[in-house]
Amino acid sequence: xxxxxxxxxxxxxxxxxxxxxxxxxxxxxxxxxxxxxxxxxxxxxxxxxxxxxxxxxxxxxxxxxxxxxxxxxxxxxxxxxxxxxxxxxxxxxxxxxxxxxxxxxxxxxxxxxxxxxxxxxxxxxxxxxxxxxxxxxxxxxxxxxxxxxxxxxxxxxxxxxxxxxxxxxxxxxxxxxxxxxxxxxxxxxxxxxxxxxxxxxxxxxxxxxxxxxxxxxxxxxxxxxxxxxxxxxxxxxxxxxxxxxxxxxxxxxxxxxxxxxxxxxxxxxxxxxxxxxxxxxxxxxxxxxxxxxxxxxxxxxxxxxxxxxxxxxxxxxxxxxxxxxxxxxxxxxxxxxxxxxxxxxxxxxxxxxxxxxxxxxxxxxxxxxxxxxxxxxxxxxxxxxxxxxxxxxxxxxxxxxxxxxxxxxxxxxxxxxxxxxxxxxxxxxxxxxxxxxxxxxxxxxxxxxxxxxxxxxxxxxxxxxxxxxxxxxxxxxxxxxxxxxxxxxxxxxxxxxxxxxx
Amino acid sequence: xxxxxxxxxxxxxxxxxxxxxxxxxxxxxxxxxxxxxxxxxxxxxxxxxxxxxxxxxxxxxxxxxxxxxxxxxxxxxxxxxxxxxxxxxxxxxxxxxxxxxxxxxxxxxxxxxxxxxxxxxxxxxxxxxxxxxxxxxxxxxxxxxxxxxxxxxxxxxxxxxxxxxxxxxxxxxxxxxxxxxxxxxxxxxxxxxxxxxxxxxxxxxxxxxxxxxxxxxxxxxxxxxxxxxxxxxxxxxxxxxxxxxxxxxxxxxxxxxxxxxxxxxxxxxxxxxxxxxxxxxxxxxxxxxxxxxxxxxxxxxxxxxxxxxxxxxxxxxxxxxxxxxxxxxxxxxxxxxxxxxxxxxxxxxxxxxxxxxx
Numbered sequence: 049x050x051x052x053x054x055x056x057x058x059x060x061x062x063x064x065x066x067x068x069x070x071x072x073x074x075x076x077x078x079x080x081x082x083x084x085x086x087x088x089x090x091x092x093x094x095x096x097x098x099x100x101x102x103x104x105x106x107x108x109x110x111x112x113x114x115x116x117x118x119x120x121x122x123x124x125x126x127x128x129x130x131x132x133x134x135x136x137x138x139x140x141x142x143x144x145x146x147x148x149x150x151x152x153x154x155x156x157x158x159x160x161x162x163x164x165x166x167x168x169x170x171x172x173x174x175x176x177x178x179x180x181x182x183x184x185x186x187x188x189x190x191x192x193x194x195x196x197x198x199x200x201x202x203x204x205x206x207x208x209x210x211x212x213x214x215x216x217x218x219x220x221x222x223x224x225x226x227x228x229x230x231x232x233x234x235x236x237x238x239x240x241x242x243x244x245x246x247x248x249x250x251x252x253x254x255x256x257x258x259x260x261x262x263x264x265x266x267x268x269x270x271x272x273x274x275x276x277x278x279x280x281x282x283x284x285x286x287x288x289x290x291x292x293x294x295x296x297x298x299x300x301x302x303x304x305x306x307x308x309x310x311x312x313x314x315x316x317x318x319x320x321x322x323x324x325x326x327x328x329x330x331x332x333x334x335x336x337x338x339x340x341x342x343x344x345x346x347x348x349x350x351x352x353x354x355x356x357x358x359x360x361x362x363x364x365x366x367x368x369x370x371x372x373x374x375x376x377x378x379x380x381x382x383x384x385x386x387x388x389x390x391x392x393x394x395x396x397x398x399x400x401x402x403x404x405x406x407x408x409x410x411x412x413x414x415x416x417x418x419x420x421x422x423x424x425x426x427x428x429x430x431x432x433x434x435x436x437x438x439x440x441x442x443x444x445x446x447x448x449x450x451x452x453x454x455x456x457x458x459x460x461x462x463x464x465x466x467x468x469x470x471x472x473x474x475x476x477x478x479x480x481x482x483x484x485x486x487x488x489x490x491x492x493x494x495x496x497x498x499x500x501x502x503x504x505x506x507x508x509x510x511x512x513x514x515x516x517x518x519x520x521x522x523x524x525x526x527x528x529x530x531x532x533x534x535x536x537x538x539x540x541x542x543x544x545x546x547x548x549x550x
Numbered sequence: 551x552x553x554x555x556x557x558x559x560x561x562x563x564x565x566x567x568x569x570x571x572x573x574x575x576x577x578x579x580x581x582x583x584x585x586x587x588x589x590x591x592x593x594x595x596x597x598x599x600x601x602x603x604x605x606x607x608x609x610x611x612x613x614x615x616x617x618x619x620x621x622x623x624x625x626x627x628x629x630x631x632x633x634x635x636x637x638x639x640x641x642x643x644x645x646x647x648x649x650x651x652x653x654x655x656x657x658x659x660x661x662x663x664x665x666x667x668x669x670x671x672x673x674x675x676x677x678x679x680x681x682x683x684x685x686x687x688x689x690x691x692x693x694x695x696x697x698x699x700x701x702x703x704x705x706x707x708x709x710x711x712x713x714x715x716x717x718x719x720x721x722x723x724x725x726x727x728x729x730x731x732x733x734x735x736x737x738x739x740x741x742x743x744x745x746x747x748x749x750x751x752x753x754x755x756x757x758x759x760x761x762x763x764x765x766x767x768x769x770x771x772x773x774x775x776x777x778x779x780x781x782x783x784x785x786x787x788x789x790x791x792x793x794x795x796x797x798x799x800x801x802x803x804x805x806x807x808x809x810x811x812x813x814x815x816x817x818x819x820x821x822x823x824x825x826x827x828x829x830x831x832x833x834x835x836x837x838x839x840x841x842x843x844x845x846x847x848x849x850x851x852x853x854x855x856x857x858x859x860x861x862x863x864x865x866x867x868x869x870x871x872x873x874x875x876x877x878x879x880x881x882x883x884x885x886x887x888x889x890x891x892x893x894x895x896x897x898x899x900x901x902x903x904x905x906x907x908x
Contacts, residue, residue: 240820284797286760330856337610
């Protein structure tokens with residue numbers, strides 16, 4: 049039992065201190081908490097939420113010990129109306145509302161840290177104080193769980209959610225939100241059915257009941273659960289969104305200096321949609337057709353904004369000229385990333401992340417790709433024509449969870465709990481390696497492992513212990529696995545041998 | 551027990567239909583060529599548009615194989631193929647009936663727009679199967695009629711369907727006399743005259759258009775979209791499942807060419823106002839007030855978002871539009887509403903040009 053597992057870093061990100069010059073603070077999320085570290089020394093500066101703060105610290109085993117909050121995130125639990133009333137009387141503020149922090153990002157200038165807390169679907173904006181502590185500027189509960197947080201012009205937040213909707217909202221919520229936007233859905237509380245439109249005996253009976261209910265309900269109208277902050281619906285898919293991107297291109301009219309802004313949205317139904325940005329987000333400019341499984345990540349390198357690299361459940365990446373939806377190249381991943389499994393079947397792979405960077409004196413344009421539940425990081429050079437030349441893969445000590453490129457170093461967060469290559473099996477003993485770093489050997493395309501003081505200190509400090517309740521360990525482990533590795537759930541499983549796409 | 555018997559009957563019947571429609575059509579088969587019976591294809595009227603459904607759809611519009619849907623319109627040049635390697639058509643599909651159900655609209659429109667290729671999309675698999683068989687039967691019957699009349703009158707309406715063999719190579723063992731089967735519960739009968747186009751211009755596909763419309767139709771490919779008697783999804787919680795919404799209207803706008811029309815008809819007054827609101831029309835145009843929700847909503851709607859891509863077509867123009875008449879009177883739901891003395895609310899919107907970039 050007592051293997052003393054500790055939560056790996058789910059996300060890592062470099063940000064600036066408040067009014068700082070450079071991104072010299074590393075922020076990482078582990079379990080339900082955020083940690084900040086000095087980028088040079090690796091010394092832990094602070095954590096969030098603070099011990100003893102008004103939001104109770106999610107005791108590392110908070111999820112485990114309380115079966116009530118257990119379960120896949122985002123799923124609605126059925127709550128007994130009587131119980132709900134009880135909770136309403138004494139708000140259960142003391143228990144943590146989330147067990148993980150799946151998104152950690154910052155405004156392009158590095159000034160503001162933006163995090164998503166898992167189960168409560170809150171987008172939280174922070175600044176890092178001089179001493180490295182977290183100052184939360186806002187928390188905004190979203191109607192549905194965001195799957196990506198990006199930034200538009202003026203640092204406005206762009207998110208896409210599990211319901212298929214893309215929203216924009218200001219980074220800092222205005223003190224006085226506009227009067228709650230009345231959506232048509234909210235307005236039409238009247239019963240729409242009439243005896244002209246429903247005819248069967250049962251339907252008529254239920255209509256009658258609804259009318260009766262309605263007349264009784266008139267007095268106590270339930271307060272709307274809608275968020276009260278400014279947020280605008282820009283566009284929507286009838287599908288689960290997996291990623292969004294904001295991009296800007298110069299106008300094709302050479303006499304105009306005005307840039308054209310776009311929103312790209314990817315979903316689990318293989319689509320990548322290219323829309324104009326607001327206020328014309330309802331105009332779809334093109335569609336990028338080519339994926340045959342879900343799309344999970346979009347990457348538009350800032351040094352090549354006309355190109356898009358997308359990946360998902362297909363064994364290849366696709367490089368697009370996205371403005372016209374033109375497929376430029378497909379880049380195989382399978383032969384490098386994963387070998388065949390025991391039965392000789394090629395293992396299904398899913399792209400967990402795509403990161404763009406430039407390296408070295410000659411500014412090599414590099415794309416890193418990590419696969420779900422895989423310890424190999426795949427570096428490529430993105431050629432000017434859009435093709436991608438693979439480098440020698442980088443082996444790490446655990447499944448890659450997140451990658452952050454800082455200065456000349458590639459920092460990789462690895463899973464210290466699960467066996468490398470597996471999203472389910474746990475190691476027999478925890479690994480103390482949370483972070484690894486790699487650098488490009490001068491003048492080559494080979495990457496070598498480097499270790500510095502920062503890594504040593506962070507790895508030695510550790511994160512939060514995973515508390516497993518005796519007797520319920522397997523179930524808890526499964527839930528924790530689900531938090532970190534959810535991509536395969538997006539895959540469609542048709543009849544055996546049946547192609548869904550023809 | 552009863553359910554199983556019903557299921558068995560369905561299977562027997564459908565196998566029979568499959569055998570009959572795959573058989574070569576000849577004079578003798580005509581006697582047995584009856585429209586498929588709806589009772590064997592009934593399916594619950596609701597489908598979850600969010601689930602995966604094991605659907606088939608093309609990788610992109612350029613991969614769609616329309617040739618098997620419109621054999622009479624296949625480009626005679628076999629080198630003309632699409633990205634999936636299947637034969638191209640002589641013209642593009644440009645009319646879509648979203649949620650076509652049993653196909654009343656398509657069958658009614660086929661002679662009205664004989665030169666337009668039209669496709670009905672329906673998410674319920676059994677209903678789509680019914681419509682596919684219905685169209686097959688109609689086409690075969692028209693082909694035979696044309697053969698018989700062409701001997702006397704040489705003028706045949708274009709396009710020429712694929713030639714049917716003159717003699718039956720196979721006769722159906724269950725053939726019955728040519729008189730209509732009195733056990734047929736549906737009132738549908740074959741049209742006894744030749745129909746322009748011979749139903750070669752309509753087809754049905756099982757699809758979830760809320761997810762996959764862009765997989766079938768390229769930007770600006772369509773000239774007409776019909777949304778007839780959509781599932782009202784009365785509960786507010788289910789409103790995201792409605793087929794008309796601001797976000798979906800952006801997709802309809804993508805597929806419709808400027809000047810193209812989007813037709814809607816519903817018997818649910820509240821849904822009618824919902825449609826108007828989502829196309830940015832808040833002013834009451836109908837006589838009689840909408841329900842509370844509708845009325846309140848009529849005041850503050852702005853023409854922004856996807857609504858700026860559409861304009862409402864005037865009542866006078868609607869009056870003159872033959873398609874509207876078909877939509878009101880020929881659809882199965884339209885007939886049902888008339889039987890129940892319900893109301894029918896029609897709204898038609900024209901796709902405008904995209905505005906300039908801002």
